[in-house]
């Protein structure tokens with residue numbers, strides 16, 4: 001099911017009585033979610049992810065704009081008629097019901113022509129349970145299961161009505177690191193198997209990057225960028241997106257463009273063209289740094305070298321850096337061996353270096369000279 005949002009907006013009255021302006025939780029979203037894909041809504045807490053999801057499933061009424069499922073305008077359709085399955089941020093199973101009882105619950109409430117026979121309901125429940133691999137747990141109560149198992153029951157409950165759209169609001173937030181990884185792979189597998197159009201909400205960029213066909217990055221109710229995870233990582237549209245994606249995060253420097261050179265402090269790091277002289281922010285990904293003791297143009301004060309197995313993390317400082325330190329990730333065989341002067345010199349992979357306008361923080365494209 002293809003989903004189209006058209007100028008979708010949600011305003012809430014401000015709870016602070018002294019402020020009369022509304023809170024704009026979702027500001028004029030227009031984008032399309034392709035059929036059969038898994039799309040993440042990604043952004044920090046309070047950016048409007050749950051509000052967007054709640055409008056798509058019909059629990060929240062938009063202040064403005066339209067929602068289409070395929071060709072159909074569903075904006076005013078009640079939730080039960082939209083054919084969506086939803087797993088909430090707190091996945092809330094019914095504690096007094098068994099796993100089977102929980103999964104059957106949405107089917108038992110079907111009325112009229114949708115009503116199912118007992119055998120059919122059980123068959124569907126078994127099918128959903130099999131998909132999330134909890135078949136042997138069907139007679140247990142939620143309190144007798146791990147968080148990950150409960151999470152899977154919640155997903156089975158959302159799947160059992162065979163929804164056209166599956167909405168997941170931070171479905172992994174209550175799990176430990178290992179279970180998170182396992183469950184997110186599970187969700188990906190189920191989504192690929194069922195080909196249900198799925199919207200996955202998370203504030204965890206790594207989770208979004210690893211699971212999605214497409215990501216929607218948002219901040220404070222405003223859409224920032226839409227695209228494939230790798231595309232957004234490689235070509236962030238602004239400083240916020242560049243900083244939000246990637247661990248360790250991108251290193252941000254105060255810099256300037258001067259006579260065709262990109263300069264940080266007194267270091268001329270890249271010879272560029274297409275940008276007039278101006279002050280800029282320079283974002284350098286940790287993997288952009290190549291130790292180059294002879295010719296490396298970026299000269300940093302070495303602080304420490306942390307060996308992390310496959311890679312080595314080189315921590316240094318530089319007068320131009322915003323924040324405490326410069327963090328470079330280099331392959332372990334490339335040892336950062338300073339000349340004994342406490343300095344470490346880097347060349348930079350140009351594709352991993354981005355510059356941003358100091359006012360708007362929009363990315364400024366440049367070419368190498």
Ligand SMILES: Nc1ncnc2c1ncn2[C@@H]1O[C@H](COP(=O)(O)OP(=O)(O)OP(=O)(O)O)[C@@H](O)[C@H]1O
Pocket residue numbers: 012013015023024025043044045046047048049050051052203
């Ligand atoms: N019922 C409401 N009344 C007033 N303001 C609300 C209401 N619901 C949400 N908001 C505000 O709207 C904004 C977006 O909230 P939303 O719950 O969509 O964020 P979120 O991205 O899901 O955050 P989180 O990651 O913390 O779950 C926030 O500023 C929030 O305080």
Ligand SMILES: [Mg+2]
Pocket residue numbers: 049050051089169
């Ligand atoms: Mg939320």
